[in-house]
Each structure stands twice: as C-alpha cells, then as structure tokens.
Amino acid sequence: MRKLTLWLSAGLALLLLAASVHAQQQPLKIGFGMSLTGPLAGNGKAALISMQIWAEDVNARGGLLGRKVELVYYDDQTNPSTVPSIYNKLLDVDKVDLVVSGYGTNVIAPAMPIMMQRNMTFMALFGLNVNSKFNYDRYFQIMPAGPEPAIGWTQGFFDVAMTLNPRPQTVALVGADAEYPALALEGARAQAKRTGLKIVYDKSYPPNTVDFSPIVRAIQATNPDLVFLASYPPDSAGMVRAVNEVGLKTRMFGGGLVGTQFAALKTQLGPLLNGMVNYEAYTPEVAAKFPFLDQFLAKYQGRAVKEGVDPLGFYLPPYAYAMMQVLEQAIKATGGLDQAKLADYMHSYEFDTYVGKVRFAKNGEWSIPRMLTVQYHGVNGNDLEQWMKPGHVTVLAPGDYKTGTVLAPYQENRK
Amino acid sequence: MEFPTALVLNAIVAGLLLGGFYAAVSVGISISFGMLDVVNIAHPAFIILGSYVAYSFNDRMGVDPIVVSIVLSPLFFAFGLLLYRIYYQCFEKRGQESLRGLAFFFGILFITEVVLVLVFGVDYRLVGTAYSSTTLHLGAVDFPLRLAVPFVVAVTMVVCVQLYLSRTFFGRAVLAVAQDQLALRLMGVNPIRVKEFAFALSIATAGVAGALLIVIQPVQPAIGREYIGLVFAVCVLGGMGSIWGTLLGALILGLAESFTSTFFGPSWAPAVSFGILLAALAFKPSGLLGR
Numbered sequence: 001m002r003k004l005t006l007w008l009s010a011g012l013a014l015l016l017l018a019a020s021v022h023a024q025q026q027p028l029k030i031g032f033g034m035s036l037t038g039p040l041a042g043n044g045k046a047a048l049i050s051m052q053i054w055a056e057d058v059n060a061r062g063g064l065l066g067r068k069v070e071l072v073y074y075d076d077q078t079n080p081s082t083v084p085s086i087y088n089k090l091l092d093v094d095k096v097d098l099v100v101s102g103y104g105t106n107v108i109a110p111a112m113p114i115m116m117q118r119n120m121t122f123m124a125l126f127g128l129n130v131n132s133k134f135n136y137d138r139y140f141q142i143m144p145a146g147p148e149p150a151i152g153w154t155q156g157f158f159d160v161a162m163t164l165n166p167r168p169q170t171v172a173l174v175g176a177d178a179e180y181p182a183l184a185l186e187g188a189r190a191q192a193k194r195t196g197l198k199i200v201y202d203k204s205y206p207p208n209t210v211d212f213s214p215i216v217r218a219i220q221a222t223n224p225d226l227v228f229l230a231s232y233p234p235d236s237a238g239m240v241r242a243v244n245e246v247g248l249k250t251r252m253f254g255g256g257l258v259g260t261q262f263a264a265l266k267t268q269l270g271p272l273l274n275g276m277v278n279y280e281a282y283t284p285e286v287a288a289k290f291p292f293l294d295q296f297l298a299k300y301q302g303r304a305v306k307e308g309v310d311p312l313g314f315y316l317p318p319y320a321y322a323m324m325q326v327l328e329q330a331i332k333a334t335g336g337l338d339q340a341k342l343a344d345y346m347h348s349y350e351f352d353t354y355v356g357k358v359r360f361a362k363n364g365e366w367s368i369p370r371m372l373t374v375q376y377h378g379v380n381g382n383d384l385e386q387w388m389k390p391g392h393v394t395v396l397a398p399g400d401y402k403t404g405t406v407l408a409p410y411q412e413n414r415k
Numbered sequence: 416m417e418f419p420t421a422l423v424l425n426a427i428v429a430g431l432l433l434g435g436f437y438a439a440v441s442v443g444i445s446i447s448f449g450m451l452d453v454v455n456i457a458h459p460a461f462i463i464l465g466s467y468v469a470y471s472f473n474d475r476m477g478v479d480p481i482v483v484s485i486v487l488s489p490l491f492f493a494f495g496l497l498l499y500r501i502y503y504q505c506f507e508k509r510g511q512e513s514l515r516g517l518a519f520f521f522g523i524l525f526i527t528e529v530v531l532v533l534v535f536g537v538d539y540r541l542v543g544t545a546y547s548s549t550t551l552h553l554g555a556v557d558f559p560l561r562l563a564v565p566f567v568v569a570v571t572m573v574v575c576v577q578l579y580l581s582r583t584f585f586g587r588a589v590l591a592v593a594q595d596q597l598a599l600r601l602m603g604v605n606p607i608r609v610k611e612f613a614f615a616l617s618i619a620t621a622g623v624a625g626a627l628l629i630v631i632q633p634v635q636p637a638i639g640r641e642y643i644g645l646v647f648a649v650c651v652l653g654g655m656g657s658i659w660g661t662l663l664g665a666l667i668l669g670l671a672e673s674f675t676s677t678f679f680g681p682s683w684a685p686a687v688s689f690g691i692l693l694a695a696l697a698f699k700p701s702g703l704l705g706r
Binding site: 039078218233234241246268272382 | 426430433532535536540541632635638674677680682684
C-alpha cells in the first residue's frame with residue numbers, strides 16, 4: 001500500500017512538473033484588433049509592423065517571464081461594430097494573457113466596456129479622450145495629448161492663433177461625423193470659450209462626402225479669422241484640395257487633420273499643404289529631442305516599404321512600439337500578469353521608450369501634453385525625400401520644441 | 416438665411432459637377448439592376464478596381480488616368496462578359512438568382528477588395544494630373560478642373576450609352592430584354608447573349624467611373640462600400656433602367672447635396688438626398704423617368 005502511495009505521489013509530482021514546464025513554454029499571448037482593411041488600414045498596418053518588430057526584439061532577448069511573446073490579432077475592418085466580438089474571442093477562445101487596443105478612437109471606445117467587465121489593464125493606441133466618459137482606472141493611452149486630451153489636443157492650434165497680431169476674433173469649426181472629429185471639435189469649442197473667440201461656423205459633414213467645396217464656400221461666407229478642421233484621411237485630402245481650389249481666405253487654417261502626418265498624403269498633396277497649421281508627433285526638425293527614435297526608424301522604414309505602408313513612420317509607428325515597451329517594462333517590474341498590479345505599476349512609475357520618457361496621469365493619459373503644433377511651408381513637388389530631412393516644417397508649439405513662429409495670413413503662405 | 420448670388424451660382428456649379436460624377440458611378444447599376452434585374456452589389460468594387468488600374472498606369476508611366484480607363488475599357492468589358500457567364504451558369508439558369516446571386520456578388524465585392532489589398536496595400540492612393548490643381552474662374556464662379564474634367568467625361572459617357580441603347584439594334588435588344596425576354600426569344604434573339612453584352616457594358620462603365628473617382632479623391636480598397644447606397648438611390652430615383660433618368664437623378668442629388676452643404680450644413684445632405692428620393696417615389700413610384 002505504501003509502495004502504491006509512493007508511486008502515485010511520484011506520478012502526480014511528475015504530472016505537476018510537466019504541467020508547469022508546459023505552462024512556462026506556452027507563449028505569452030497579447031491580443032488586439034487592428035484596422036487592416038477599411039479607411040484607417042494604412043495606419044493600422046503601420047502600427048502592426050511596429051508591434052511585430054517589438055515582439056521580435058523581445059523574443060530575441062529571451063521573451064517575457066521566460067515565455068516567447070505571441071501577438072494574436074484580427075482585422076477590425078475599421079468598423080467599431082466588429083470590436084466587441086474580437087475582444088470577446090481573444091479573451092474567451094484564444095485565452096490571451098493581455099490585450100491592447102487597435103488604432104484610433106473609433107475602435108478603442110467599443111472595447112472599453114469589455115475591458116471594464118473583465119478588469120483588464122488596457123493600453124490604447126491613439127484614442128482621443130476615450131476615458132473621459134468611462135473613468136476606467138486600468139486604461140492607459142500612449143498618445144501624448146496630455147491629461148485633458150480634448151483640450152490638450154487643440155490647445156497648440158489656439159495658443160499659436162492667440163499670438164497673431166491683431167488678435168483673432170472669430171473661428172469656424174468643421175469636422176467629420178465620426179468619433180475622433182466630434183471629440184476634437186468638443187475641445188475646440190472649449191478652446192474658443194477659453195480664448196474668447198466667437199464661433200461663426202460649427203458644422204460637421206458625413207464621412208463619405210465627395211466634394212468639399214460647398215462646405216469651404218459656406219465657411220468663407222462667414223469670413224472667419226481661424227478655421228479649425230478635424231478630419232480623417234480621405235476628407236483631409238478633400239478639404240485641403242477644396243480650400244486651395246476655392247482660395248480660402250483666413251488667417252490660420254488646420255488644427256486636427258488626420259492623414260497629413262503620413263507619407264501618402266504628404267506626397268499626394270505636396271505644395272497644397274503649404275501654410276497649413278496642423279499637429280505632428282515628430283518631425284526631423286526636432287530630431288535632437290528624440291535621441292532614440294533613429295534606432296526604431298531604422299528597423300521600421302525598410303519593412304514598411306516592402307509592405308506598402310507609410311514609409312516615413314514619424315507619427316503612429318514609434319508610439320505603437322512605445323506602447324508595447326510600456327507593457328514590457330511593467331510586466332518585468334511586477335514579475336507577472338496580474339492586471340491590478342500592472343495597472344498600479346503603470347500609474348506609479350515613469351517608462352523609458354523610443355519616444356522618450358512616458359508618465360501617465362490619473363486618468364491614464366500622458367501626464368504632460370507633447371503633441372507638436374506645426375506649420376508646413378516651402379513644399380515643392382510631391383517627392384518623399386523632402387519630408388525626410390528638416391526644412392519644410394516649423395514647430396510652433398509646445399515651447400520646448402518650438403523652432404519658429406507662425407506665418408499668417410494663410411492665403412499668402414499657401415503658395 | 417442669406418442667399419448671396421455668388422454662393423448660389425457656385426452651389427449650382429458644384430452640384431452639377433458632383434451630379435455628373437454620381438451619374439458615371441450609377442449608370443452601370445442602371446443597366447445591370449434597372450434593365451437586367453441583376454443585383455450587382457459588387458459594382459462599386461469594380462469602380463475601385465478601375466481606380467487602381469488607372470492609378471497603376473499613372474504611377475508607372477504618367478499616363479492620364481481617364482485615358483487609361485478608356486483604352487482599357489475593353490478589358491473591363493471582357494471581364495464583365497466572363498462574370499455574367501459565371502453568374503448565369505451558376506445562379507440565373509437554375510432560377511436561384513435572387514438570394515444566392517446577391518450572395519455571389521457580395522462575395523465578389525469582398526474578393527475584389529482583398530485582391531486590391533494584397534496587390535496595392537491598404538494605403539490611400541491618389542493620382543496627379545496636369546489639371547488636378549487648376550481652377551478656372553468665370554466671374555465669381557469657380558470651375559475646379561479636378562471635378563470639371565470628370566463631369567465632362569461622365570456626361571459624355573452617359574450620353575454615349577443612351578445613344579447606343581436607343582439607336583442601335585443591339586442596344587434596342589437590351590431595352591427589349593428588360594421588358595419581355597420571352598418575346599425576344601420568339602423573335603430569334605438569344606436574351607442571354609444580350610444580357611451578357613449589357614452586363615459587360617455596365618462593368619466597362621465602372622472602369623471609367625473608377626478613373627474619375629481617383630482623379631477626384633484618394634481611394635483605398637474598401638472605399639467602394641460608401642457608394643453602394645448612392646448608386647442604387649440614383650438608379651431608383653431616376654427610374655429603373657432609364658439612362659436619362661439616371662443622369663437626371665444624379666444631377667438632382669448632386670445639387671441637393673451642394674445646396675444643403677452650402678446653406679444648411681453638410682450633415683443634413685444625406686437626409687435631404689434620401690428625403691428627395693422618398694418624396695419622388697411617393698408621387699411617382701417608377702422613378703422620375705421610369706415607365
């Protein structure tokens with residue numbers, strides 16, 4: 001009987017050991033939905049490349065917690081309605097250990113209720129002010145919009161506008177009927193109130209609008225000092241072209257156009273961007289302030305060209321990599337995958353990433369805003385090379401990164 | 416609400432230019448759906464295919480996208496012949512064209528998008544032409560050539576299609592097949608051949624419309640879905656199978672969109688457009704020029 005017990009105990013111990021070894025050899029799965037088709041697929045695919053580069057780098061260093069990292073992802077088609085089912089599948093069927101978001105406000109917001117129900121720590125990639133309604137304490141955002149994103153996002157444009165002499169009096173606000181532009185316009189309204197500007201036009205347009213010239217003419221009829229636009233890539237292109245065709249006369253134009261940060265629209269619009277004020281996450285003019293970014297871009301750019309996505313990689317890709325670096329450092333520091341511990345750690349410590357030091361505010365946003373407000377000028381032709389080196393972008397804000405002052409009025413600097 | 420003359424005139428011109436483009440993307444649906452009863456939901460995907468073909472030649476050889484689309488329209492025509500042949504053999508011949516045929520074209524829509532993603536990637540593509548950034552001014556009225564050139568090509572194409580259908584024997588056979596296939600068969604004409612030809616013609620127009628689209632705005636593989644509602648709305652508003660009706664419906668929707676955007680706010684534009692559609696159907700269920 002004693003012999004049998006001994007054998008059974010030994011067998012059980014072996015089984016437990018085998019199970020433990022098996023668990024250690026199981027990859028550490030990180031799941032997410034990403035826009036690989038649909039209107040924001042260009043950005044989504046660029047982000048995916050960055051995350052894959054990160055996974056390869058981590059695995060080359062031996063993985064995380066002694067386990068290889070595996071990315072499990074599905075195409076959300078840039079369609080918010082696909083997002084809940086993707087994250088449910090990731091958590092229930094694929095049994096991922098961690099989740100991060102796809103790209104953009106539209107697909108981050110629908111994932112939030114699931115994250116909250118499951119108590120997951122949720123790193124998000126470039127969603128504007130998503131947590132303002134949810135107030136979820138395990139939400140973290142890698143976009144450097146600052147602790148008050150809607151206001152911080154638009155602050156640069158309005159702060160720069162207020163340096164104009166004479167001081168502007170009126171503003172026109174226009175944007176697409178979609179999540180991000182709606183939130184950006186909300187911030188712009190708050191900025192108008194803060195700066196005492198009178199709003200003379202405040203309208204949104206359907207995302208599938210083809211001709212924007214009637215909108216630009218309607219704006220021109222109100223003769224605004226400033227025109228703030230919040231748009232997604234196709235309408236950014238349409239609005240910029242319409243503004244040039246109609247010959248919009250205003251003192252400053254731009255603010256919240258998505259798309260002009262990427263090579264595709266930079267090269268396609270070329271000189272049509274001259275004079276416009278917009279936001280960028282990085283430009284070669286401030287390379288000295290981003291000492292580690294070259295290491296990332298060297299890895300990213302070659303691959304991006306092969307895969308037919310943004311060959312510059314100045315905007316989203318470094319932040320997608322940085323998002324994963326934050327997660328990596330938190331996992332290493334806490335020594336596990338406990339969601340509460342990860343969130344506590346991310347709230348408490350600063351992270352070293354390719355985009356610089358990152359510290360999160362209480363609501364999970366960056367503790368200090370750092371999106372650059374820039375003005376394009378002297379763009380000639382449509383080649384990509386001119387964007388790879390300094391010369392066509394003036395950084396207007398924030399102060400630490402400033403390389404010049406704004407040129408106004410817009411119509412005189414459009415050429 | 417003020418209506419300054421310059422703003423009104425520009426709204427009219429912008430609406431007409433936009434309507435012309437809408438006619439180009441809708442004329443193919445007017446043929447396939449309106450005349451042949453083929454619910455080709457994949458039509459916008461073929462338009463995007465036309466955009467990418469035009470983009471390829473423009474990018475590599477600098478050829479004008481509209482010229483490319485006209486030169487290559489026989490290829491789109493041949494593709495249309497093949498596609499209808501498959502559709503006929505697999506669905507129409509077996510009397511399963513209603514639901515399964517619809518699923519077939521949905522499948523074709525997704526396959527076309529995936530192929531475009533694999534070949535061209537997911538980034539936005541736009542072409543540069545000599546006229547893209549030129550705007551002509553006639554007094555206070557602007558004529559951006561980015562929209563004016565596609566308008567001229569679109570209207571020319573629609574007029575040519577109408578003339579072909581109304582003045583040639585084969586064109587009249589297409590009109591006849593829409594009315595009574597049996598009668599056509601009794602007169603010794605094979606309605607399937609006629610339908611095959613007409614469907615191919617509709618795909619050829621999609622190729623040209625695609626080139627016009629990429630002159631006007633950047634495209635990505637899935638952007639065609641945004642036009643599904645529009646093309647069917649134009650087709651129904653104008654009158655099923657009426658080419659002149661398609662042109663008229665497209666111009667009305669273009670003008671409605673332009674006026675709404677200019678004077679009341681662009682977010683109202685879809686509601687006004689579809690309101691017009693509903694009102695027109697309430698008073699004339701067969702569409703503006705439908706029989």
